[in-house]
Amino acid sequence: MSNELIINSTQDGERIALLQDKRLIEYHFDRNDTAYSVGDIFLGTVKKVMPGLNAAFIDIGYQKDAFLHYGDLGENYPSLTKWVKGVQSQKITVGPLKTFQFDGTLDKVGKIDSTLKKGQQMLVQIVKEPISTKGPRLSTDISMAGRYLVLVPFSNTISVSKKIVSKSERERLKRLIASIKPDNFGVIIRTVAEGREVAELDKDMQNMVEKWDKLFQTLRTAKPNDKVLGELGRTSSMLRDMLNESFDAITVDAAPMYEEMRSYLQQIAPDKLGLLKLHTGKVKVFESQGIEKQLKTLFGKTVTVPGGGYLVIEHTEALHVIDVNSGNKSNQEGDQEATALHVNLSAAREVARQLRLRDMGGIIVVDFIDMKSAESRKKVEDAVRDIMKHDKARFTILPITKFGLLQITRQRVRPVENIVTGEVCPTCGGTGKISASILVTDEIENSIEDLLVTQNQSGITLNVHPFLHAYYTKGLVSRQMKWYLKYYKWVKVMKDTSLGLTDYRIEDEHGEEIELHSAAAAMSRLQDREIEIID
Template sequence: MSNELVINSTQEGERIALLQDKRLIEYHFDRNDTNYSVGDIFLGTVKKVMPGLNAAFVDIGYEKDAFLHYGDLGEQFPSFTKWARTVQSGRAPSAGLEKFTFEPVLEKVGKAESVFKKGQQIVVQIIKEPISTKGPRVSTDISMAGRYLVLMPFSNTISVSKKIVSKGERDRLKRLIASIKPENFGVIIRTVAEGREVAELDKDMQDMVAKWEQLYSTLRTAKPNDKVLGELGRTSSMVRDMLNESFDSITVDAPAMYDEMRDYLQKIAPDRLGLLKLHNSKIKIFEQTGIEKQLKTLFGKTVTVPGGGYLVIEHTEALHVIDVNSGSKSNQENDQEATALMINMLAAKEVARQLRLRDMGGIIVVDFIDMRSGESRKKVEDAVRDVMKLDKAKYTVLPITKFGLLQITRQRVRPAENIVTGEVCPTCGGTGKISASIQVTDDIDNSIDDLLVNQNQSGITLSVHPFLYAYYTKGLISRQMKWYLKYYKWVKVVNDSSLGLTDYRIEDERGEEIQLRSSAAAMSRLQDREVEIVD
């Protein structure tokens, strides 16, 4: 399995795409105009204490005050607050905690009004970016993430990722970290630390200690709403978290970004510098790698499932809803249960991919095609869980109900990615919208393949818009001729100016219509096929 990171720099920010075997599985847009990212640490001011919510609202300079719940304070909140006051007053000679006297731990069940006061200055870390009309969510349980380790001040605990299953390796890592960590600092050992030597772990530890010292220096002179320590940008943090042996390349198209990434790789993994490449072609990087086309076809309301069926994805304020539909696959199997299972298994993989791709969080409800067999429902559940194991966000998958509904909760730390894929219709001049026109040739190719191979049709006629007619018939070896060389069956292509740019019609040798893509008529037919399966 190959992993490629492709970065396109624009005036608004960096577009970041993660490809797995050439297929897009993650997309992020790191905007230049945002100053509030997960991991950033601010000196905030308590604006309002809310006893009913057991929380406080903290001003960190954002238009909406940040939300700080009592449960996000951490048990060492009294010690951290004492240390911060000492640093701000200039009475802390260094950033080290060797001689620091700890305060009693915070009660797990307590009242916000007992620890917060209006106007109180408090150091907080963003744990969830602003989403919709809400401000950031913050915590005082400060942590600093490195490539292999996470450093937690005011603690002495050493924890190991649950994904490292070997007891011998877990014990080895704990012994190594215990010998190199500073006093009164806890450490979480990340999954990628497995098999690493002490020199690599110690370098990562020193980098995080340097961050803590930077926070100490900045905090001494910080003013309210100041950012005292910034997390890495989205690009560098993705490289830090995902760089492993299966990574094949990191390609960027801007010299400034190339230099920044080269410096960062030189610092964290000099042996991986060979992966970094600068794109110099006149063709835009997202066009050349096929990412632009994938974005157009994967971010719409309707998403085609490879192998059959399609998804309809709707977003609401409270949750996301994904409906699984059968499409043209509903008439290819005699067994209704087998058809439903086949489509649901294919859709399960695409659903997990879409959650990661769009970074959808909160509650997700997936409406699979009804299956009578409990064994079939279990297979679909397992398929979703298997694919989601690669997801770095925290999630929970509940069993499929007898109505075919699967409920998923997924950690939401950033706004969901959204790309507008609708285009102004060239026929109506903008009074309506069409789906991405870039997808129509793929739909036609898939339909031709399905009809000629799976349904053994012959003598079929394809009617298309004049632009598409030229696309399929012109050239020394036209697309029409390539179909013949591939299937040994001739497909007649007809120029029909009455059809829209994204519409097409396929007829059999008797002139009877067997497939149509034409707005309402096509949707009606798909819905009728869906009813056949459900009934």
């Protein structure tokens, strides 16, 4: 099974696609204007204490106050508070906690109003990004994630991921970490640490200790609402969490991002530098990898299931609903139970993929086709669990009810990814009218002749709809070749699926746009002209 990470840089941020055997299984959009990411640590100010909710609202500079529940304070909150006060008052002058005296543990069943006061400053970490009308969710259980380990200050506990099942391996990792961890720091050993040598784990540990020292230095002079320590960007954090032996390629299409990724890989996995590639082709990286087409087909309200059937996906404020339909598959098999099982098994795999792809969280209800057999229902449940075991988010799956409903709860950390798949017609711009399509080839011919002869251009590129691309490039003596024989200059013809049938764009040898014909823009100009005449 091959894994590829494809990163497309845009003006608004980075589009990140994870492909598994060329199929899209994860998609993220890391926006440039997002200043609040999971893992970021802020010096917040208590704005309001809510005893009825046993929670408080914290100001960290976001337009909506962040939410902090008493249960998210963590048992080491008194020690954290003592340390923060000591650092800001300059009484604590070193970052390591070797000589720091803990200040007891927090009462698990205490009350928020006896712990926090309005106006109090506190160190908080974002555990859930702002979703819908809600602000970020916070915790004071500070942690710093590395590739193999998670460093937890004010603790001495060493925990091992439950996914590492070998007893001997768990004991080996605990012994190794106990020998290299700093005093008064706890460690969570991640699944990817399985089988790793002490040198790799120690390097990861030192990187996290450096993060803690950076946090300490920033906190000494931090003002309320300041970001004290920023988490890695979405791209780098995906690399950190997912990079393994099955990765075949990491492709980026922007030089600055390439250098950033190269630097990060040099730090965490120098042996993986050969996987990093810079896409320099004329065709956009998402287009060349077939990702654009997958995005349009996988994020719609209706999603086709391979092997027959389709899903209808609805998003609401409270939950997500997925309806499984058999489609024309219902006519292909005589046994109704066999048909239902076949479609449901295929749908189960696609449902698990959609949850991860759209990053759907909260409550998900899947309405499978009714099955009478308990054995069939168990097979479908097992299929969902088997595929979702690769999902990094925490989830719970309940048995299928007698009504055919499967209930899933999945960790919601970020807003659900949603791509608008309905488009305004690129040819008419929603007006319902286009210029006569039969004239577009004449317009292109005139433009080419004007550029090559009158303006003496060379090395130009014509971008057109795939239908027009075939019109100009196919045949024994193509029209593209006829241009060369006529003007003694080669015109490169590229297909662009984002263009309408009667649209085209011409670029010079440096890739700069020198002519754009858009039917929508032309129709808009024509309407403006009609209005002027009427006026």
